[in-house]
Amino acid sequence: MGGYGDVKLLNDDGTRLDGRKVDEMRSVEIKAGILPNADGSAWVKHGLNVAICAVYGPVEAHPRKIQRQDRAVIDVRYNMAPFSTSDRIRPGYNRRSREISKVTAEALESVVLVERFPRSKISVEIEILAAEAGTRCAGITAASVALADAGIPMRDLIVGVASGKIEDTVVLDLDKAEDNYGQADLPVGILPTTGDLAFLQMDGDLSPDEFNLCMEYNQKAAKEIHEVMIKALKEKYEEGA
Amino acid sequence: MSGAKSGAEPRLVTPGEVIETSLEMRSGVGITYENNQYISTRIGWLREHNDTLSVDPIQGSYMPRSGDLVIGFIEAVRNNLWFAEINGAFNGLLPMSLAPWKVEFGAARQHMDIGDVIIARVQEVDESHSVVLTMKGVGLRKLKNGxxxxxxxxxxxxxxxxxxxxxxxxxxxxxxxxxxxxxxxxxxxxxxxxxxxxxxxxxxxxxxxxxxxxxxxxxxxxxxxxxxx
Amino acid sequence: MVELVPQLLRQELADLAAMGKRRDGRSQWESRHIELEVDCLYNADGSAKVTWGDTIVYAGVKFEIRQPWPDRPSEGSLMCGAELRPIAGKKYEPGPPSPESIELGRVVDRGIRESGCIDLGSLCVIPGESVYGVMVDIHVVSDSGNIFDASALAAIAALRTTIVPASKFDTGEDHPLKITKTPIMCSFTRVGGRFVMDANADEELGGDERIHITLGDDGHLHSLQKGLKGVFSPAEFAEILEVSQNQCDVLRKMVESAGGN
Incomplete structure (x- = not known):
């Protein structure tokens, strides 16, 4: 988290700078099947974040040494486009994107029935085209819609969502200013059917009670986003039906 | 939450959806049974047939099964076998002995080379998903036109x-x-x-x-x- | 990854060419449907998305403040780069920039630079001390053929909507970037023995060499590139150059009507 305290993030009436209530998330739009070349794909607009994701596979895992005899490996590449942030990012992998790719892959491996595809690889390419705090969550949401769109069997979807703390107040779904000047950020990946967690990160300062409230907000938001995900997945099959 | 009824309008389900059913069912394609619940694992149309609950998937890649007629592209040639790309996760392997010609060891390339297109049948798929193809059979051949x-x-x-x-x-x-x-x-x-x-x-x-x-x-x-x- | 070329595809493309036909029913000098959207990326100072058949390309413009080159103390700089990441298609692999992506970025860069559409002198902040660097990043998200034309179109359309973020750098007020010309690229691929405009994925897979032509407003040539294995005759080039004049005019109108500075 960035600086603390000195930037005002809450209005006098308790609302946030963009007018949202503390437990209100930004708008979320999702489309499935947007990339003609991919086996499955998704576009997620969460607030001003834009993430697109392509899934390719399963295909035989190369090189041999990454093959698992009993299951598929999920190869995630989370990448921010050079123009996605306020200051241009030099193209290429960095420590941050490598870490996010790793934990995102592990989250997805927890829901995909990887044991159905021994020795295979499923590639998940997440590209962030616009970033406004919360790109890893938008990426997870996009990845699980794209996997489902590819027809890859999964025991549940995963919803990416975050809560945090600004001016000692717990709020749902931090925007850019809140992320920069807030006190804590708790991004999670939630299995909407069971409420279980497949992804968890946090930085900043939260009391156990504040953590619990963050989680409550996250669970509530996950249900809302889940509805949008299902609608996106079904849309193309129900239209013209 | 949703029930599966036979004869009713087909219903579209998504991964993770809990399928409510009052009866003891078997879980078929696209259904997993976890924590005493039937859960859909694919996007597709829910189907209840006899005592099996399944999802007719509407997306997904090709999973080879023995007996399948497939159209493949020759991707590599060895002394005594060919590898054919068959739009699946793994290449199909066509041994010399299952080719439609009598092939001398080392002469495989004279019959079929990289880029050739074939109609073949899946002879067997082993546990590790390796696919063996055959071209012995009616209509199985190298394609020259079309x-x-x-x-x-x-x-x-x-x-x-x-x-x-x-x-x-x-x-x-x-x-x-x-x-x-x-x-x-x-x-x-x-x-x-x-x-x-x-x-x-x-x-x-x-x-x-x-x-x-x-x-x-x-x-x-x-x-x-x-x-x- | 090297793509497998089915023998039947090459044969079919040759047969169709002999009859003057194409696999998707187009004529020899016919492009696929093109959609252009501008100002579509939050955080980019200028942006465009091009959907060209099943090919999809984004371009985003960003600025930096830097020291001028010693030999050009009062000129800013322009740089076009392209990324061909694995999202674009099965044949793309992760790793450092491939020769293909570098070629794409440089060919687009040359067309824009040499057309003189940007006055580099206008990018000077303090002579000898600080100038703007303009960076156009091309991001191919779906390659179904002819990413060159789609990328060049996205790049010039993005530049035309660019706002110089001067207030961010405390160098003045935000203002539109001045773009005085609209360079357009038109590419041709040899398919089944003859050149066609705007090859799709199948035609590129079963085709041979390609030629990229970038023309300015007055029809002058600003950049040329021949790629892949094959040779062509001067007569063939004369024909496609003539065809490209027409097509560039059509695309230029599209870019100009999409709005911008």
């Missing part, structure tokens, strides 16, 4: 129609030969106009195959099809 198009494996049945009725109609209207591989590849041979009209029918299936009124519209389109006459 072209290959692709179509999602979930749409092949609709494209073919009941008892291959659509294929027969298409082939006679367009004066072409059509072979549908289970791996989502379709071989068409004939005059260019005929091939073009079948290609348009494949495109139509790609875009509209999931619509409820697809079959009626598709058959209407087939009936309007004309080749070079």
């Amino acid at each position: 072209c290959v198009e692709s179509l999602g494996v979930q749409l092949l049945d609709k494209f073919r129609g009941e008892n291959n009725e659509n294929i027969r109609n298409m082939a006679s209207k367009s004066d072409t030969r059509i072979v549908v591989g289970e791996n989502g590849r379709i071989w068409i041979d004939g005059e260019p106009e005929g091939i073009q009209s079948v290609r348009e029918l494949i495109q139509f299936t790609k875009h509209c195959g999931h619509h409820k009124d697809f079959m009626a519209k598709f058959q209407e389109k087939i009936n309007k099809t004309r080749g070079e006459h």
Whole structure:
């Protein structure tokens, strides 16, 4: 988290700078099947974040040494486009994107029935085209819609969502200013059917009670986003039906 | 939460959806049973047949099964075998002994080379998903003419129609030969106009195959099809 | 990954070419449907999305403040780069920039630079001390053929909507970037023995060499590139150059009507 305290993030009436209530998330739009070349794909607009994701596979895992005899490996590449942030990012992998790719892959491996595809690889390419705090969550949401769109069997979807703390107040779904000047950020990946967690990160300062409230907000938001995900997945099959 | 009823309107389900059922069921394709619940694992149409709950998937890649007729592209040649790309996760292996010719060791390349297109059958799929192909059998051969198009494996049945009725109609209207591989590849041979009209029918299936009124519209389109006459 | 070229595809493309036909029913000098959307990326100072058949390309413009080159103390700089990441298609692999992506970026860069559409002198902040660097990043998200034309179109369309973020750098007020010309690229691929405009994925897979032509407003050539294995005759080039004049005019109108500075 960035600086603390000195930037005002809450209005006098308790609302946030963009007018949202503390437990209100930004708008979320999702489309499935947007990339003609991919086996499955998704576009997620969460607030001003834009993430697109392509899934390719399963295909035989190369090189041999990454093959698992009993299951598929999920190869995630989370990448921010050079123009996605306020200051241009030099193209290429960095420590941050490598870490996010790793934990995102592990989250997805927890829901995909990887044991159905021994020795295979499923590639998940997440590209962030616009970033406004919360790109890893938008990426997870996009990845699980794209996997489902590819027809890859999964025991549940995963919803990416975050809560945090600004001016000692717990709020749902931090925007850019809140992320920069807030006190804590708790991004999670939630299995909407069971409420279980497949992804968890946090930085900043939260009391156990504040953590619990963050989680409550996250669970509530996950249900809302889940509805949008299902609608996106079904849309193309129900239209013209 | 949703129930599966036979005879009711087909229902579209998504991964993670809990399927409520009062009866003891078996879980079929696209259904997993966890924590005393039936859960859908694929996007597709829910189906309850006899005592089995399953999902007819509408997306997914080709999973080879023994006996499948497939259209493959030769990707590599060794002294005594060929590897064919068959639109699946793994290449199919065609040993010299299952080729339609008597092949001398080391002479495989003289019969088939990289880029050649074949109609083959899946001989067996082992536990580690390795695929063995055969070209011994009626109609199995190296293709010398025509072209290959692709179509999602979930749409092949609709494209073919009941008892291959659509294929027969298409082939006679367009004066072409059509072979549908289970791996989502379709071989068409004939005059260019005929091939073009079948290609348009494949495109139509790609875009509209999931619509409820697809079959009626598709058959209407087939009936309007004309080749070079 | 090297793509497998089915023998039947090459044969079919040759047969069709002999009859003057194409696999998707287009004529020799016919392009696929093109959609252009501008100002579509939050955080980019200028942006465009091009959907060209099944090919999809984004371009985004960003600025930096830097020291001028010693030999050009009062000129800013322009740089076009392209990324061909694995999202674009099965044949793309992760790793450092491939020769293909570098070629794409440089060919687009040359067309824009040499057309003189940007006055580099206008990018000077304090002579000898600080200038703007303009960076156009091209991001191909779906390659179904002819990513060159789609990328060049996205790049010039993005530049035309660019706002110089001067207030961010405390160098003045935000203002539109001045673009005085609209360079357009038109590419041709040899398919079945003859050149066609705007090859799709199948035609590129079963085709041979390609030629990229970038023309300015007055029809002058600003960049040329021949790629892949093959040779062509001067007569062939004369023909495609003539065809490209027409097509560039059509695309230029599209870019100009999409809005911008």
